[in-house]
Amino acid sequence: MTGSKSAGVDTTKPSIARVYDALLGGTDNFAADNAVVEHLAETLPEISEVARINRAILGRGVRYLAGTAGITQFLDLGAGLPTMENTHQVARSLQPEAKVAYVDFDPIALAHGRALVEHSEGTVVVAADLRSPAEVLADPAVAQTIDFSQPVAVMLVGILHHLHDDEDPAAIVDSYLSAVPSGSHLFITHFCDSGPEARALEKSFLEFLGTGRFRTHEEVLGLFRGLELVEPGLAYLPEWRPTDGAPGELTITQRLMIGGIARKP
Structure with missing residues (x-):
């Protein structure tokens, strides 16, 4: 896609979603x-693999939530x-009546998302x-x-790594969980x-996209405060309930993201 404007979108500025x-x-x-992608690849040539690993765990996580946990409602933020x-497709493969609310503010993401769910009650x-x-x-x-x-x-x-520290991501999480x-x-x-590789990539994200905080395991774990983490807890993404066996020794790229699911008691 080319040009400086499209459907009211300022295409001269990079977007997280895009x-x-x-x-x-x-x-x-x-x-x-x-x-931005080109600059990130200069720091880590395998940067696209990080995105694919994150996308893969979305499917595994939603399958756990809809299947094992029996959740039928999903608030997919960012x-x-x-x-x-996508979340509603995975959830409904296990819970046909599952309801999903997607939230984003990128105009192109909104347009494509609405087209996708147009006939999805x-x-x-x-x-x-x-x-x-509160607005959401x-x-x-x-x-x-x-x-x-x-x-x-x-x-x-x-998405939370695209919130700066002064935006208090922990307080934002708490607000949703309190609801x-x-x-x-x-x-x-x-x-x-x-x-060091993660810190170099963080520098590139902050320089060329303006966001992208690589937080420590302890900092991310703090976002789950008061909740009960399900097995295997907060883990590198390839180690979180893999569907094709244990991944073995992880590469640098495979250690660039962590994740987990926790239950509110």
Whole structure:
């Protein structure tokens, strides 16, 4: 896609959702987004693998939530552009009546998301900023889709690392968790400060995209405070309930993200 404006979108500035789309080999991105990918690849040539690993755990996580945990409601925050195995598709393969509210503020992500769910009853795409939980929770489409008296899966997959420390991601998580009842679950994946390579990549993210905090294991674990982590706890993504056996010794790339799911008691 080319040009400086498209459907009111400033394509001269990179977007988190579109950079992620480019990393996954999608076509809904622009020169500014691809420039970020090129800069990131200078630091880590295998950067696209990180995006694919994160996308793969979304499917495994939703299967756990809908299957083992029996969750039928999903609040997918910072959902990004649709791709293979989206949350509602995976959830409904196990829970046919599952309801999903996707939340994002990227105009292109919203347009494609709405097209995807146009004929999917019980699924909505909401234009809102996840950094404003009160706004998200009060949105009429969210309120009509999600019954907050029943367990909800609150999903923050690959997004909290794009919040700066002064935006207090822990407080944002707490706000969403305070709105859902016992039996709800929190699903987070996050960049991990696992070594010098991670810190070099963080520098590139911050320089060329403006966001991308690689937090320590302890910092990410703090986001699950007061909750009960399910096995295997907070883990590198390839080690979180792999479907094709233990991954063996992990590469640097495979150690760049961690994630987990926890239950609200």
